[in-house]
Amino acid sequence: MKEIVIDFVRVLREAGVPATTMEAEDSLKALELVGFSPKLLKSVLQTTLVKSSWERPIFERLFALYFELLPPAAAEARAAGTNVIIPGSTADGSGRGGAGAGGDAGELLEQLKAPHALLEELARAFVAGVTMESPTPREVAVRLHETQVQRRWFEAVNRIERRYDTGKMSEADYLKWQERFRLLQQLIQQELEKLSVRKFGREAMQALVADANIRQRQFSHLTSGEIVAVEQEIVKLARKLAERPGIRMRRARRGQVALRRTFQEVLRTGGCPIRLRYQDRVKSKVDLLLLCDVSNSVERFSRFMLQLVQAAQKRYSTVRSFVFVDQAVEVTEWFRSQNVSELLEARHMRERFSRSGLSRYDLVFEQMARHELLAITSRTKVIILGDAKNNWRKGEPEELAKIADRAKAVYWLNPLPEPEWWQGDCLMREYAPFCRQIFECRTLEQLSAVANQIL
Numbered sequence: 058m059k060e061i062v063i064d065f066v067r068v069l070r071e072a073g074v075p076a077t078t079m080e081a082e083d084s085l086k087a088l089e090l091v092g093f094s095p096k097l098l099k100s101v102l103q104t105t106l107v108k109s110s111w112e113r114p115i116f117e118r119l120f121a122l123y124f125e126l127l128p129p130a131a132a133e134a135r136a137a138g139t140n141v142i143i144p145g146s147t148a149d150g151s152g153r154g155g156a157g158a159g160g161d162a163g164e165l166l167e168q169l170k171a172p173h174a175l176l177e178e179l180a181r182a183f184v185a186g187v188t189m190e191s192p193t194p195r196e197v198a199v200r201l202h203e204t205q206v207q208r209r210w211f212e213a214v215n216r217i218e219r220r221y222d223t224g225k226m227s228e229a230d231y232l233k234w235q236e237r238f239r240l241l242q243q244l245i246q247q248e249l250e251k252l253s254v255r256k257f258g259r260e261a262m263q264a265l266v267a268d269a270n271i272r273q274r275q276f277s278h279l280t281s282g283e284i285v286a287v288e289q290e291i292v293k294l295a296r297k298l299a300e301r302p303g304i305r306m307r308r309a310r311r312g313q314v315a316l317r318r319t320f321q322e323v324l325r326t327g328g329c330p331i332r333l334r335y336q337d338r339v340k341s342k343v344d345l346l347l348l349c350d351v352s353n354s355v356e357r358f359s360r361f362m363l364q365l366v367q368a369a370q371k372r373y374s375t376v377r378s379f380v381f382v383d384q385a386v387e388v389t390e391w392f393r394s395q396n397v398s399e400l401l402e403a404r405h406m407r408e409r410f411s412r413s414g415l416s417r418y419d420l421v422f423e424q425m426a427r428h429e430l431l432a433i434t435s436r437t438k439v440i441i442l443g444d445a446k447n448n449w450r451k452g453e454p455e456e457l458a459k460i461a462d463r464a465k466a467v468y469w470l471n472p473l474p475e476p477e478w479w480q481g482d483c484l485m486r487e488y489a490p491f492c493r494q495i496f497e498c499r500t501l502e503q504l505s506a507v508a509n510q511i512l
Contacts, residue, residue, distance in 0.1 A: 058093045059085055062102070065123055068259075069106060072115050072266040073273055073502070076106045098124065111271050111286050119266045121247060122254050162212040169213075169237045180244035183208060189253045192261030194268040197249045204245055214238060272502040276357045276472065284357075287501050291361055294505055295368030343465065344375040344436045345512075348425065350443030352382045352416045358472040358498065362442050363397045365508060377432075381421045382411035415448045418484065422456035433463045440511070441469045441492075445478070445485045452484040454491065461491040468511050470498040 066081045084105040091097045099120055107116050168179055183204055189196055205211065217234045220226040226234075253261040267273065271283045272290070279287060318334035347366050349359040359380070366378060378392060379385045386409045433439065439460060445452075461467045469492045471478060471485065478485035478495075489495055496507045 058088070062088065065102070065119070066106065068123065068263065068266070069116065069119060071263060072119060073270040074106070074112045074115050080105055109290070111290055114271070115266055115269045118250075118269045119262070122250060122262050122265065162209040162216055165208055165210065165213045166216065169234070169241060173240070176241055177244055180241060180248045183245055184248045184252060187249065187252060189249070189256050189261075192253055192257035192264055194265055197246060197253060197265070200249050201242070201246055204249075205242070210238075272505075273500050275499045276361060276501075277499075279357070287361065288364060290501055291365050291504075292368055294508060295365050343438055344434065345377070346429075346433065346437055346439045346464075347376070347378045348385065348421070348439065348441045348443075349378070349380045350382070350416055350418075351380045351410070352414075352443075354416075354446070355442070355444050355472050359442050360397055361501075361504065362470065362498075365504070366512075367392045367397060379425070380410050381416075383413050383415060383417035383420055384410050385421045385424050386410040416443065416446055417450065418443070418445060418447045418488075419450055419453035419456070422453055422460070426456045426459045430459060430463060433460060435463070435465055437464045438511070439464045439467045441467065442472075442498075443469075444471055444473045445469075445483050445488055447482060447484050449482045452487040454484075454487040457488055457491045466493040466511075467491060468493060469495045470504075470507060471495060472499050473497070474499070 062084055063081060066076050066084070069076050084102055087101045087105055088094075088098070091101065102120070103113075103116055107113055169176075171179065184200075187200055187204065189200065217226070217231065217238075221228070221231040250261075250265050253265065271279065271286055274283065276287075315334045322334060345366070347363070349363055351359045363378065363380075366376065377387060377389050379387050457467070469485070469488065473483065475497050477483060485495065494511070496503070496511075498504050498507055
């Protein structure tokens with residue numbers, strides 16, 4: 058069992074959960090205390106290995122695939138080349154029974170009234186005979202959709218919605234039906250994932266578990282529930298950033314040798330005598346200017362970044378935030394009383410920064426250089442968020458150059474994959490020379506790394 062637990066922790070790490078060696082030792086010690094009880098195995102491992110809400114879905118999915126589907130006895134039997142009977146399946150372990158085959162929307166609605174245990178059996182029956190062709194989450198999604206179509210799933214959903222829309226069903230009953238649909242869909246997906254792991258083994262398991270990691274999921278692929286979880290992680294990150302002081306160097310009598318000032322002294326005195334000059338670190342705050350593209354293609358990414366900066370404002374002496382599509386609008390004061398979601402959803406605000414509906418970096422940079430250039434100093438970090446797609450218009454990089462000449466540094470965070478920066482109407486090639494660094498920033502993991510580096 059110890060070897061199994063250690064291997065489980067290894068797979069958990071590969072999926073992105075930072076389970077430490079000490080936590081793995083705590084798991085083994087706790088399991089020894091309860092006598093490696095199968096009933097307590099999941100709760101013990103979850104208590105000792107899971108530290109954040111975003112880690113829980115990864116753990117849940119991995120545990121289901123690793124322990125419940127492939128228990129040690131089954132793994133040994135498979136290695137010996139013998140048949141394995143998995144609970145709830147047919148005698149050959151394939152789960153290809155005939156129950157639940159066929160039916161229509163009305164039959165599905167009747168089946169959805171069954172208790173949870175029977176829904177599990179129904180899910181296994183629904184995926185009977187399904188063949189997985191690749192060990193990817195995409196393959197699971199495709200087979201799930203095919204199963205739903207075959208079982209008249211969407212017709213059943215429409216029947217419930219029509220009853221609710223015509224007043225023949227109360228809101229409470231409607232919500233109960235939605236929960237039943239959600240539960241059965243989840244059970245079917247779990248069965249399909251088990252089929253994938255049975256066929257492709259550890260390769261499929263790792264791919265499916267990694268897909269549950271919201272820190273590595275592209276912002277554009279997040280579900281509504283996952284968006285809430287990401288926002289919670291952003292708040293935690295912002296708190297850490299706000300508590301970490303900024304650092305600059307100052308003159309000191311001792312400490313690190315200031316090479317530049319030492320050489321200046323050598324030149325001034327002719328090198329005789331040589332006097333070392335020193336510098337030391339001192340806490341400081343810098344100015345921050347945030348310029349966010351909130352066009353439809355990058356709005357979700359910009360929303361998360363704006364939330365991060367809004368929550369970490371006390372880290373900076375001055376924070377100024379601008380949003381744009383084809384016109385830059387300052388929203389600094391708005392943040393003092395409103396949240397980011399309300400800002401981006403306010404119709405009167407959107408009409409101010411989105412006239413044509415198409416991104417215009419050339420117009421925005423020209424506007425910022427004309428009206429805000431004097432407010433940018435050697436203490437100002439300028440952070441630009443956007444995909445640099447200018448809809449096939451000229452980029453006017455000389456306007457960005459004016460901003461870069463006055464700023465402490467210009468950083469660009471781009472939610473596109475790096476190979477796409479140099480293709481089509483993306484103008485990163487023109488803007489890159491005026492940026493200290495450019496970062497690919499499509500996931501929470503990337504955003505956290507960039508925030509720790511430049512904020």
